[in-house]
Amino acid sequence: MLTIWTYDWIPGGDKGPRGFVRDLRLRWACEEAKLDYVVKSTSFEDRGPDHFKRQPFGQIPFLEDGGITIFESGACLLYLANKSEVLMPRDKADAAETLQWTVAALNSFEMISVPWFFLGGSKKPDNPLSDWLEKRLGHIEGVLQDREWIAAAQFTVADIIMADVLRQTRAAGMPLRPIIQDYVHRICARPAFEKAYADQVAHFTAADKARSS
Numbered sequence: 001m002l003t004i005w006t007y008d009w010i011p012g013g014d015k016g017p018r019g020f021v022r023d024l025r026l027r028w029a030c031e032e033a034k035l036d037y038v039v040k041s042t043s044f045e046d047r048g049p050d051h052f053k054r055q056p057f058g059q060i061p062f063l064e065d066g067g068i069t070i071f072e073s074g075a076c077l078l079y080l081a082n083k084s085e086v087l088m089p090r091d092k093a094d095a096a097e098t099l100q101w102t103v104a105a106l107n108s109f110e111m112i113s114v115p116w117f118f119l120g121g122s123k124k125p126d127n128p129l130s131d132w133l134e135k136r137l138g139h140i141e142g143v144l145q146d147r148e149w150i151a152a153a154q155f156t157v158a159d160i161i162m163a164d165v166l167r168q169t170r171a172a173g174m175p176l177r178p179i180i181q182d183y184v185h186r187i188c189a190r191p192a193f194e195k196a197y198a199d200q201v202a203h204f205t206a207a208d209k210a211r212s213s
């Protein structure tokens, strides 16, 4: 049985990223591949040594599988992809393409989109990272022009990570070009995403209730 670790609670409303917390990526992958999993919580407000032992930056998510613990959402996704062809085809060329686009989403796109967000996102008209981010969106638009999936001509973990970083960017106020918008819409219309999203929101809503009782 897999265990996905997330926070016990995070702020809601405008202050909190409910529906965008990265445990969603892992929940989504498990739902797609029909892998059995449970979700457990670690304290958001009081991150102790036990947390840092499993995630050295005090972040979530991290994953447990028997005696194995693994952190970084991208690493966790690739770990899960080893368990199911639904997440990554076994053909060598297709698997290479899936790996490549999973890392590209994180290392060529999210490495700009997250600092852009922390510098004020679209609320900051002179955000110094906006042009760079726009350029990357232009490149992704070019790639998606003639494909339904980002890699391997089928749904893979690369779509999970790519759609997630793109929707986070959209939520921070960056308009997505129509081809990218359609892609994100298509990928996030999958029942596995909808369940993962609803379950995450329910997890934090239940935590609100527990705190106020």
Ligand SMILES: N[C@@H](CCC(=O)N[C@@H](CS)C(=O)NCC(=O)O)C(=O)O
Binding pocket: 020, 021, 022, 023, 057, 058, 059, 060, 061, 071, 072, 073, 074
């Ligand atoms: N690169 C990490 C980033 C993890 C991350 O940013 N997690 C957020 C929640 S979505 C977090 O724990 N934030 C609290 C913090 O950074 O202290 C990954 O992809 O797993």
